[in-house]
Amino acid sequence: MATRRPSKIWRIVVPSPDGPIEKPQRSEAAARDAVEVEKQTTTANRITVQKWQDGQWGEWIRWIRTDSNWHAE
Numbered sequence: 001m002a003t004r005r006p007s008k009i010w011r012i013v014v015p016s017p018d019g020p021i022e023k024p025q026r027s028e029a030a031a032r033d034a035v036e037v038e039k040q041t042t043t044a045n046r047i048t049v050q051k052w053q054d055g056q057w058g059e060w061i062r063w064i065r066t067d068s069n070w071h072a073e
Contacts, residue, residue, distance in 0.1 A: 009052040010060075014044045035063060039070050 008024035010031040015021075023038075025031040031049050038047050047063040047070075062073045
């Protein structure tokens with residue numbers, strides 16, 4: 001059975017004690033904007049941007065916080 005393509009092919013994923021929080025985004029630009037907002041508000045130390053491609057979610061970029069600075073990996 002083929003996996004259906006989601007309507008929003010970008011998402012940001014933020015870890016939480018209750019499990020990862022997935023926030024769908026409509027475009028790469030929207031995902032970038034959402035990451036900037038999330039950086040200002042989250043207590044998490046990691047934000048992952050994922051893109052739906054070839055029938056699965058794949059990591060596109062990961063942001064890691066060290067002290068008060070965020071770095072892309």
